[in-house]
Amino acid sequence: MDAATPVVVRQGRRRPSGALEGEVLAALQRAGIPLTPREVQATLPGELTYSTVVTILSRLHGKEVLTRTPRGRAYAYAPLTDEAGLAARRMHKILDGRTDREVVLTRFADGLDEADAALLRQLLSDGLPRPR
Template sequence: MSDNTHARGPKRANGVRENEILALLQRADGPLTPGEVTERLGGELTYSSVVTILTRMHTKGLLTRRARGRAYSYTPVTDDAGFAARRMRTVLEERPDREAVLARFADELSDTDADLLRQLLGPEADTD
């Protein structure tokens, strides 16, 4: 179809689809198979598209999988806060001057967030 749609609805970027599926898996009561994901998406994607996306997410380390019958069932490796923390850590690890990045990050925290970070780091963080 020339209007950027296909039989199952408008075309969306892979990252958007991955985020939708990740959110769906995070809300689930347990691991889901590709068939269950397809069903919960309401037919927006074909089964084979869901399998492709889940496999790609597993390869990226976003999901774990276990054999269930003739398919795999998938579970996120962490929750939303855990994924945000992983993204922050990845950015930090990609920069050559970690001290500068952390200093800038700390300087830009609100007073409330700075107090929360101090609390999370514990009493050993108070060196003055």
Template sequence: MDGHDHAGPAHEGDRRLANGRREAEVLAVLRSASVPLTPREVLDRIGGDLAYSTVVTILTRLYDKDVLTRAAHGRAFAYAPATDEQGFAARKMHRAMEEAQDREGVLTRFVGDLSSGDEALLRRLLGGDLDTGR
């Protein structure tokens, strides 16, 4: 070893991974609920060792990312998913396309990497069998 401490960045990466897992856990709780939930209600359903302030931070971050909606509920907010799982995945795909400088290249690579079943599905959808739910 060179005598330098290299643990710092690894811990930061571990923390980001843990935060991603926590966000997924909070989102799963909200998706399984039939009504919007307050941070306290989310915490009660998650259990474990999370602090209330951690749940509020996670909810706020998810709201800031447009993953959740919120409405005033007494002195707190009640949160709900902004869309279902398919809608969220579609939004991520749209954001990726908006950020791409070479949209044709991105789409070409995307379609080229599809399984044969997914490619057939995409061809069927593009051929007019598209139910957007709108």
């Protein structure tokens, strides 16, 4: 390529990392029932290929975010829990991987704003409610 040849920079429609997983998970949560990859594909905007949807669903299943049950020649996928439950699972996973749990929990609690710290104190003193 010589100096006169223009360089074309493509502005791809690529989503940020994890955005597709978030969109797929949100679609499944909105549905409220298990969906096959084809059904998930139909609910999403844009032109995602079937294989892309299957890959995303498989990754989410591998991360233990989704359950899957056979339905015909495919699987039907459903979230294991709601968004709050997923956030809690991520927090547990991080904490479980640490040997210095006390330090991690102390720094976490120290970083809370006053309202969240008061809520946490209240939850711990009242006994944690069990999610429904």
